Amino acid sequence: MSTLDFESGESKLMLTSDNVKVKFNWFEWANDDILLISARYETKERQLRYYQTRLLSMNAADKEPKAKLLLKPSLARFGNKDNNSQFQDNVIDYLPDDPEHILLSVDLDVPNMPSVYRVNIRTGKKRRVERGKLSIRNWITDQQNQIRVGYTYDYKTADASYLIRTEKGASFETLFEFNAINDKPKHVLGFAIDPNILYYSAYKGDFRAVYKLRIDTNESELVLAHEDRDVSGGVIYSKKTGDVIGIYDRLSSYGRYYFDKRNYALNRGLEAIFEGTKAYITDMTRDETKYVALIESDDKAPEYYWGDRTDKSINLLFEQYPDLYQKKLSHHKLISFEARDGVSIEGYLTLPLVGEAPYPTVLHPHGGPGARDQAGFDPWVAYMANRGYAVLRPNFRGSTGYGYEFAQAQMGRWGLEMQDDLTDATEWLIESGVADKDKICIFGASYGGYAAMMAAVKTPELYTCAVSFAGVSDLKMLRRTGRKFLGGKVRGDAQLGDDTKDLNSRSPIRHVEKIATPMLIMHGSDDIVVRVNQSRYFVEELIDEKKKHKYVEFENGDHYLSIQKNRHLFFDELDAFFAEHLGVPAASATGTEISE
Structure with missing residues (x-):
C-alpha cells in the first residue's frame, strides 16, 4: 500500500502484507496525515475458522511510517469467558470537525453488543460515549455527529428494529420493527443536515423505494421509486455541505439520482471527453474542487483519473487492467x-x-x-x-x-x-x-x-x-x-x-x-x-x-x-x-x- 502526493508526484510505501495470513479490507484518510487501515486475518478455533479484523493507524507525514494497532489488545470478562472483540474496524463517524478523533463501534464489554468509543487516531486513547444496550448491534450518527439510531437484532428469532433518539439526552424510542426473515424490511439510510430529517428505505408494494421522514411529525415523503424495479442504494452526501444530495440507484444516470440535475454536469463533461464510456465520481475533496473519476464501459477496462475543476485538468492515475489498455472488448x-x-x-x-x-x-x-x-x-x-x-x-x-x-x-x-x-x-x-x-x-x-x-x-x-x-x-x-x-x-x-x-x-x-x-x-x-x-x-x-x-x-x-x-x-x-x-x-x- 502506497500513497501519492499529487503536487510533488512523490510516492511513499506505507504498508505491505503477505496477502495470505493478513489481508487489507479497506483504508480511509481520517485527516490530512492519518491513514486508517482495516486488516483481516483468519482465526481457527478447533475445527471452526472465522475472520477477525483490527484497525491500524499510520501517519503519512512520518519519514518512515509505521503501522500502529489503534485498539490495544485487551480482554474483558463476561460471565466465565474472556471477550476479545472479533471485529474492531467499524468506524461509524470520522468526525470531520474533530480531525484527531473517530467514533468506533466495538464490543469490548459485552460480546456482540457494541459500545461507541471516541478514539484518538494518533494515540489510540479512547473514551466510551455510549454503552452497549438493548441488543443494539450497530449505531448511526446524524450529521452533527450525535448518536441517534441503534439497529437491534435477535439472533434466535431474526426480530429486528431501529430505535431512535429524537434529541440529545433523550431515551430511545422504536422507529421501525420487523422480522428480517418474514417481513419486508425498513432500513435507515442516514440523516440530512437538518437533524429532524431522516432518509430510509421501505417497500412500495413489491419494490424497494426511498423515503424522507420528518421526525417531529412522523410524516414520510416518497423520494424515489420505480414501477417495476428496486431502488438499489443509499444516500449521497455532499462533501462540501454535508447534506444529502441524492440516492445511489442502479437505474438512474451514472448510478445516481441527484435531486439537483446540475450535479450531473461533471459526469456528462467527462463522458464528452471519454466518448462511449461511463464516468463515475468515486471521491472528492471537501471543497469539491478536486475529484477521482472511474472511467469504464462494457468494452473498456476501468481507468482512474485525478481531476481538478479549478483549472479543468484531468490526468490518468492508473489502469486497473493495464494489459487491456486500448484493447477492444465485447458489449x-x-x-x-x-x-x-x-x-x-x-x-x-x-x-x-x-x-x-x-x-x-x-x-x-x-x-x-x-x-x-x-x-x-x-x-x-x-x-x-x-x-x-x-x-x-x-x-x-x-x-x-x-x-x-x-x-x-x-x-x-x-x-x-x-x-x-x-x-x-x-x-x-x-x-x-x-x-x-x-x-x-x-x-x-x-x-x-x-x-x-x-x-x-x-x-x-x-x-x-x-x-x-x-x-x-x-x-x-x-x-x-x-x-x-x-x-x-x-x-x-x-x-x-x-x-x-x-x-x-x-x-x-x-x-x-x-x-x-x-x-x-x-x-x-x-x-x-x-x-x-x-x-x-x-x-x-x-x-x-x-x-x-x-x-x-x-x-x-x-x-x-x-x-x-x-x-x-x-x-x-x-x-x-x-x-x-x-x-x-x-x-x-x-x-x-x-x-x-
Whole structure:
C-alpha cells in the first residue's frame, strides 16, 4: 500500500502484507496525515475458522511510517469467558470537525453488543460515549455527529428494529420493527443536515423505494421509486455541505439520482471527453474542487483519473487492467426470456468479437444467490468473450433488484425453480440461435458453483462441461456449518430448509451417479465462506462413481481468489478446460444479429 502526493508526484510505501495470513479490507484518510487501515486475518478455533479484523493507524507525514494497532489488545470478562472483540474496524463517524478523533463501534464489554468509543487516531486513547444496550448491534450518527439510531437484532428469532433518539439526552424510542426473515424490511439510510430529517428505505408494494421522514411529525415523503424495479442504494452526501444530495440507484444516470440535475454536469463533461464510456465520481475533496473519476464501459477496462475543476485538468492515475489498455472488448446486451411458468427472466448476453453464431457458449450464473449481474466491465466475462465464447449471465429467481417476492423466491428453493430458470436460459440460447447445442458449458462460483453442480445432476444432456469454483455440494453440511455462527440457525433454516430428506434431494453430492458431464472443480483450501470440504467430499463421490473430472485446490486460497498466483492458476485451468470441451474458435468471422 502506497500513497501519492499529487503536487510533488512523490510516492511513499506505507504498508505491505503477505496477502495470505493478513489481508487489507479497506483504508480511509481520517485527516490530512492519518491513514486508517482495516486488516483481516483468519482465526481457527478447533475445527471452526472465522475472520477477525483490527484497525491500524499510520501517519503519512512520518519519514518512515509505521503501522500502529489503534485498539490495544485487551480482554474483558463476561460471565466465565474472556471477550476479545472479533471485529474492531467499524468506524461509524470520522468526525470531520474533530480531525484527531473517530467514533468506533466495538464490543469490548459485552460480546456482540457494541459500545461507541471516541478514539484518538494518533494515540489510540479512547473514551466510551455510549454503552452497549438493548441488543443494539450497530449505531448511526446524524450529521452533527450525535448518536441517534441503534439497529437491534435477535439472533434466535431474526426480530429486528431501529430505535431512535429524537434529541440529545433523550431515551430511545422504536422507529421501525420487523422480522428480517418474514417481513419486508425498513432500513435507515442516514440523516440530512437538518437533524429532524431522516432518509430510509421501505417497500412500495413489491419494490424497494426511498423515503424522507420528518421526525417531529412522523410524516414520510416518497423520494424515489420505480414501477417495476428496486431502488438499489443509499444516500449521497455532499462533501462540501454535508447534506444529502441524492440516492445511489442502479437505474438512474451514472448510478445516481441527484435531486439537483446540475450535479450531473461533471459526469456528462467527462463522458464528452471519454466518448462511449461511463464516468463515475468515486471521491472528492471537501471543497469539491478536486475529484477521482472511474472511467469504464462494457468494452473498456476501468481507468482512474485525478481531476481538478479549478483549472479543468484531468490526468490518468492508473489502469486497473493495464494489459487491456486500448484493447477492444465485447458489449453486453440486456435480454429477457420467459421461464416455463411464465415468469420473465432478464440477463446479460455477451457475444465474442470473433466467430459466428451458433457460438460455443458459457452459461454463467452469479453467486449469492442474493445478488445480481449488471452491465459494465466484468473481467471474467471479458476473458470468456475474448476466447471466442458467448456468455449469458441470467438474473434467475432469488436475484436482487426485481422486487421482494422475486428475491424471496430463493428461500428453501435452491435446485428447484431457481435451477429451472438456468435450464430455460440454456434452452433460450439454443432456440434463439446463439449457442451451439453441442458446445455449452455452465460455470459459476459460490452459489453459481452449486448451480453448475446441480445442472450436471439434473440436466446433464444440456451441457458439454460444468465448472464449479467454491461451490456448495451438500446443503445439509452448509446448514450445519452455518449453525455454528450467531443467527445461523434461523437464517439457514429459512434460506435452505430444515427437512433432511428435502435437503438431500437438492444436494448434488447425493446424486453424483446421474452426472454425465465432464467437470472441473476448484476450491481454496482456506475458504471460510464455503468450506473446502464441500468440494473435497464431492470429488470423492465423483471418483467412486468413476465420473470424468479434474480437481484443483488453491493453497491458502480464500473465497475470493485474493492471492495472485491462485488467480493465475485458476484462469490457466479454466482456459485449458474450456479449450478441451468448447474448442478454440477461429478469430476470423464477424458476429451475427441475435433475435430476441
